[in-house]
Amino acid sequence: MKCFFPFKDKTKSKKQGAQSAPELRNQSKSSDLVLDRATKSSSSLPSPRSIPELYKEKEHNLRVFSYQELREATNGFNRLLKLGEGGFGSVYKGTISPEHGQGSPIVVAIKRLNPRSLQGHKEWLAEVQFLGVVNHPNLVKLLGYCSVDGERGIQRLLVYEYMPNRSLEDHLFNRALPTMPWMTRLQVMLGSAEGLAYLHQGLEVQVIYRDFKSSNVLLDEQFRAKLSDFGLAREGPTGDRTHVSTSVSGGVVGTYGYAAPEYIETGHLSTHSDLWSFGVVLYEILTGRRVLDKNRPPAEQKLLYWVKQFPADGKRFSMIIDPLLRGQYSLTAARKLAKLADSCLNKNAKDRPTMSEVVEVLKQALQDSEAGTSSENRSFEASGSKLAKRKPK
Known part of the structure; x- marks a missing residue:
């Protein structure tokens, strides 16, 4: 990094x-x-x-x-x-x-x-x-x-x-691994959101994670999400402060494509910055595409610009869904996730939801998706267990 x-x-x-x-x-x-x-x-x-x-x-x-x-x-x-x-x-x-x-x-x-x-x-x-x-x-x-x-x-x-099932990034983008099914994707994002909500609100001091991305979401033997790599974490603002300031003279700290615009422009950090990064990863799990992919046609290389052409309530929305899911997903839940991602990606940081609100929306999306996916998840988790036994390369 x-x-x-x-x-x-x-x-x-x-x-x-x-x-x-x-x-x-x-x-x-x-x-x-x-x-x-x-x-x-x-x-x-x-x-x-x-x-x-x-x-x-x-x-x-x-x-x-x-x-x-x-x-x-x-x-x-x-x-x-x-x-x-x-x-x-x-x-x-x-x-x-x-x-x-x-x-x-x-x-x-x-x-x-x-x-x-x-x-x-x-x-x-x-x-x-x-x-x-x-x-x-x-x-x-x-x-x-x-x-x-x-x-x-x-x-x-x-x-x-030790986290035997690698990272969310591996399962979304490594074609050598089994396709991560829809319900597992939702469960991974819910677990990630609960971890972030704990950092934002569950401690005596507020913690800004600052480096939320698919490669930092690790998966245990049950594919439970666990946030890793806290090297960039910062204490949040105290008292009547709205942010903590960092120097931008040495460049943006974090990973390109995931950093919130207000942080890039001003160096101001808040929990809202984590919400932006979360919105980016929501679109990654919806589309199966990286936030930046120079191997795609120019108009499709930047994920956040490309998905704007397919709004959540539009007739063409399903065109952005990861084709590897082969239709095995809830369209209602997918639209809900896209709307949630859009709210996390609001340019006005104060208008983004809290991570606790994100948790509630993801729980509802899971409820919307429960029918018809249990057998698919069992098959995937069996594949993941075999993967965990492989010798690392």
């Missing part, structure tokens, strides 16, 4: 050879928020605690691994166990022993930071911070980390629960 992270970490590394917990309390963005809260004169109620403050209460829940443990867990970071690669480094499938030595080995995903990646180091800190605090069935679980400054350089690794 090509992006920059405006998280100004002013912490110093400890002496080489030391294994240490992530130093989060001095990061400038979070410190500024704490300072702002402390100096507000209008507050008669206790100020919400920041993510670093909440993290300090829960950091003991994360397991601290040695570098050697994780090296052995991945057979020396064997390329045959590599699950993916990004600007931060690589992710490997691994097997670790239970924390207290009792029980069966645990299959995990291990993200190894490229030591030369400044972007990755800042994202690593943010992931430990946010995932050390959040707890929701639709958010990927962080099991622990490794932080070592030694003779061989800086080593930063994260250990997550």
Whole structure:
């Protein structure tokens, strides 16, 4: 992912050879928020605690691994166990022993930071911070980390629960995988919306995810959606503020095609920014098309421009539905989803729905779609179980 992270970490590394917990309390963005809260004169109620403050209460829940443990867990970071690669480094499938030595080995995903990646180091800190605090069935679980400054350089690794069915992106766009059926698509989007609603409203402090896209929606053995990659997450505005500001001088942080227009233009972030990204992915699951596809004819390369020709209430609307669904979907629910996507993609950020409202619409769309899809889902999930048993390439 090509992006920059405006998280100004002013912490110093400890002496080489030391294994240490992530130093989060001095990061400038979070410190500024704490300072702002402390100096507000209008507050008669206790100020919400920041993510670093909440993290300090829960950091003991994360397991601290040695570098050697994780090296052995991945057979020396064997390329045959590599699950993916990004600007931060690589992710490997691994097997670790239970924390207290009792029980069966645990299959995990291990993200190894490229030591030369400044972007990755800042994202690593943010992931430990946010995932050390959040707890929701639709958010990927962080099991622990490794932080070592030694003779061989800086080593930063994260250990997550393993998600055997890859990502939503894989199932929408990889033609080698079984077509994801309509009901499963709706269930994945509902789970994603519930995860985002938790971030926006379910914590003491509001969290802006900032990088919602189909590749960051991972799928467990039951195809339950779990949001991953919290390296770009930010605390939301407090008090009477409507947004948090980020620098735009270094370019937009995130992935092209998913970022909200007001964020691109001004650097202003709010939970409304996540709603825009959600609307983009809704159209991806409706159409089976990427937000940007240069292999298509010029008029069809940009998904959001192309779908405008087929409004939800129009007679030609069904022409945008993913042909791989072969008509196995509810047209009523599809129109409902397109209207929901349009509301999420409102240019006026304040007119977008809340994520709680999105959850309710998706629940209704699922009810509209229930008839005639159960056998199709069973067949797909059986295919997914076979996929999960394959050796990673």
